Amino acid sequence: MNDCVFCQIAAEKIPCFKIYEEEDFLAFLDINPWVEGHTLVIPKKHYRWVWDMPEESVGQYFAVVNKVANHYRQVFKTEFVMSWIYGFEVPHAHIHLFPNSRGKIAFYPKEKLPMLTNKEGEKLAAALKLK
Ligand code: AMP
Numbered sequence: 750m751n752d753c754v755f756c757q758i759a760a761e762k763i764p765c766f767k768i769y770e771e772e773d774f775l776a777f778l779d780i781n782p783w784v785e786g787h788t789l790v791i792p793k794k795h796y797r798w799v800w801d802m803p804e805e806s807v808g809q810y811f812a813v814v815n816k817v818a819n820h821y822r823q824v825f826k827t828e829f830v831m832s833w834i835y836g837f838e839v840p841h842a843h844i845h846l847f848p849n850s851r852g853k854i855a856f857y858p859k860e861k862l863p864m865l866t867n868k869e870g871e872k873l874a875a876a877l878k879l880k
Contacts, residue, residue, distance in 0.1 A: 753795055754839060755789075755795075755841035756841060758791075759791065759793035759794075760793075765778070766778035766780075766874035767878070768788055768817060768874060768877055768878055769813070771813055772793075773793055773794065774790065774791065774792055774793065774809070774810060774813040775790070775791050775793055776789070776791075776817045777789060777791075778865060778870055778874055779865075780864060780865050781864050781865070782861065783845075784847050784848070784862070785849070785862070785873070786821060786847075786849065786873065786877055787847055787862075788817060788821075788846040788848070788877075789843045789845060790813055790843065790844045791841060791842060792810055792842055795841055795842075796841070796842040797836075797842065798836060798842055799834050799842045799843070801842065814844050814846070817879060818832070818848075820879045821846065821849070822848075824877060825849040827848070829848075830847065831847040832845060833847075
């Protein structure tokens with residue numbers, strides 16, 4: 750979809766702080782994070798909701814989410830990588846990952862961190878990148 754911000758990120762028409770990429774999926778830092786390393790994992794193809802994805806793609810999608818989550822468990826030296834599926838703000842399927850989030854997120858977090866600047870985002874994405 751032309752006016753979808755995550756479709757534009759997937760098509761590299763607008764930039765993101767990339768963490769991991771496969772042919773059909775992409776993980777990048779949330780620009781306005783709840784916790785450090787807050788990451789979104791998306792299918793590049795547009796679906797409004799995660800639940801709209803065809804059954805044959807869901808396993809591969811979850812394998813990518815699993816890969817990034819386990820990478821963060823190592824990098825952040827924690828068991829805790831919490832996750833949400835929301836979709837209030839951006840109408841393109843995405844799964845939120847919150848590394849090292851124990852005690853930082855309750856049922857609904859109180860406050861987001863400041864928006865990532867280019868410098869912060871690039872530095873963090875370089876440190877967290879999954880090759
Ligand atoms: P939600 O749709 O409620 O699950 O939340 C969408 C998330 O996308 C929010 O946490 C936003 O901060 C994040 N977001 C929106 N635009 C961008 C962008 N251009 N790059 C990275 N994250 C974004």
